[in-house]
Structure formats: C-alpha cells, structure tokens
Amino acid sequence: RLKVGLVMSSSANASRxxxxxxxxxxxxxLAVLVLGALGAVGYHFFTGWRAxxxxxxxxxxxxxxxxxxxxxxxxxxxxxxxxxxxxxxVLGTIEAAMGQASALDHYEKLSQKTELTAEDLQARAEIAAxxxxxxxxxxxxxxxxxxxxxxxxxxxxxxxxxxxxxxDRAITEARA
Numbered sequence: 371r372l373k374v375g376l377v378m379s380s381s382a383n384a385s386r387x388x389x390x391x392x393x394x395x396x397x398x399x400l401a402v403l404v405l406g407a408l409g410a411v412g413y414h415f416f417t418g419w420r421a422x423x424x425x426x427x428x429x430x431x432x433x434x435x436x437x438x439x440x441x442x443x444x445x446x447x448x449x450x451x452x453x454x455x456x457x458x459x460v461l462g463t464i465e466a467a468m469g470q471a472s473a474l475d476h477y478e479k480l481s482q483k484t485e486l487t488a489e490d491l492q493a494r495a496e497i498a499a500x501x502x503x504x505x506x507x508x509x510x511x512x513x514x515x516x517x518x519x520x521x522x523x524x525x526x527x528x529x530x531x532x533x534x535x536x537x538d539r540a541i542t543e544a545r546a
Contacts, residue, residue: 421451425460432464440464455484463493471501478506491517499530 424447432440444464447457462476477494480486486494491514498510507530515523531537 417450418454421447421454422456424450425454425457428464429460432460432467437468441468453479453483455480458483459490462497466493466497473497474501474506486513488517488519492519492522495523495526499526499533 424443428440428443428447431437431443441464444457444461447454448461451457458476458480462473462480465473465476474494474497477486477490477497480490481494491510495507495510495514498507502510511523511526514526
C-alpha cells in the first residue's frame with residue numbers, strides 16, 4: 371500500500387507541475403500578445419506625432435530659407451506617414467516652390483483626405499496653373515472661386531492664358 375500511495379502522490383505532483391507549467395506558458399503567451407499590441411498601437415501614434423512634428427519643422431525651416439534641412443525633414447515625415455494631411459500640405463508647398471509638378475498630386479490627395487483651407491485652395495490653383503492639365507486647372511480654379519476668391523481665380527486664368535500665348539483671351543479674362 372505504501373508503494374502505491376507514493377506512486378500516486380508523485381504522479382499527482384507531476385500532473386500539478388504540468389498544469390502549472392501550462393498555465394504559466396498561457397499567461398506568458400497572453401502577456402506577449404498584449405505587450406505586442408500595445409507596442410504596435412504606441413508605435414502607430416508615435417510615428418503620426420513624429421511625422422506631423424517633422425512637417426512643422428520642415429515648414430519652419432523652409433520659411434527661414436534653410437531648404438536643405440526642410441527637404442530632409444519633409445522626406446523623413448513622408449517616409450513615416452506620407453498620407454497624413456499635415457505632411458501632404460507641407461510636401462505640396464515645398465515641392466511647388468522647388469518647381470516640381472508632383473506638388474499637384476499632393477494637393478489632390480490632401481483634398482481627398484480633408485477639406486482644403488483658403489490657402490490650400492490658392493496654392494493648389496497656382497500649382498495647377500503651372501503644371502496641371504486643363505481639367506485639373508479648371509477644377510482647382512473653380513474651387514478657389516467658390517471659396518470667395520474670385521479675383522485670385524481670374525488672375526490665375528489670365529496668367530495661364532498668357533503663359534500659353536493666348537493674349538486675346540487673357541485680355542478678355544482680365545477685363546472680366
């Protein structure tokens with residue numbers, strides 16, 4: 371009897387140890403999953419904040435004529451969150467000033483993500499006047515006109531016609 375009791379006791383201890391080990395592994399696995407999810411959420415929020423911060427710094431450096439630093443910062447922000455409205459706005463502004471036609475694409479993406487401010491509409495129309503096709507230009511100028519900036523829209527229409535060599539229509543537009 372004594373031998374049977376000892377065998378049963380050691381078997382019960384092994385079973386308890388195994389259960390404790392399995393519970394510990396389950397808790398550890400759950401903790402890893404929770405920490406991983408929290409880390410992913412934290413990373414997402416950090417990259418968003420950092421991209422907006424870099425965009426603001428790029429705008430500031432651009433206004434201070436520190437173009438190299440502005441370019442580096444806005445490209446870093448673009449790598450972190452290229453679709454963030456703050457990044458798109460500053461990226462469009464900087465690329466437009468540097469004469470890049472891709473600036474219009476950034477303003478188009480921005481208009482899909484958020485409602486454009488009066489300054490955004492003005493910038494988009496100016497970029498479309500230089501780099502856009504007729505449909506893009508017409509859409510941008512119409513939006514500018516609907517925002518109440520009729521004079522600016524007329525001036526852009528006139529400038530575009532002059533740039534294209536259509537002096538008669540430019541004069542007509544200027545008179546209108």
